[in-house]
Amino acid sequence: MNLFQQRKNKHFSYTPRHLRDSESNSDDNIKSQWETVRNQGKNRSKSSNKLVVLLIGLGMIIAVWYILTHYEIS
Template identity: 45%
Template sequence: MSLFKQRKSRGFNYIPRNEKSSLNEDEELKTQWQSVKRQGKLKNRRIISLPLLIVFLGMIIALWYLLTHYQTT
């Protein structure tokens, strides 16, 4: 009995104009974010490492000790 069967709603593949532009903006934003992340990684490599700073600080302290010892004698 097709008299009591309800019709199925039709599905549409409609995308509003403003959503089309937002999809492009989202992709553009993702590519910009990826480029910023890459630049951050390059900057992190240029930073002097902690062990190198500790060695440098040790050399300064040793030089300071030698110069103060030289001055007192």
């Protein structure tokens, strides 16, 4: 009779990611990933420096323009 039988627990065949990929634990792969992360940080700082220089230049142009327009009027 199925009425009095308890249900059995389900079994899953799950293996964690760090156990599935044995190749990703190698030292060479970690070193190459670290190098790419380091290089990305260097590229970001260069582009942000360019942006700061452009903003300062734009601010100076606006300031000179403002000064010259008031110089003409006076």
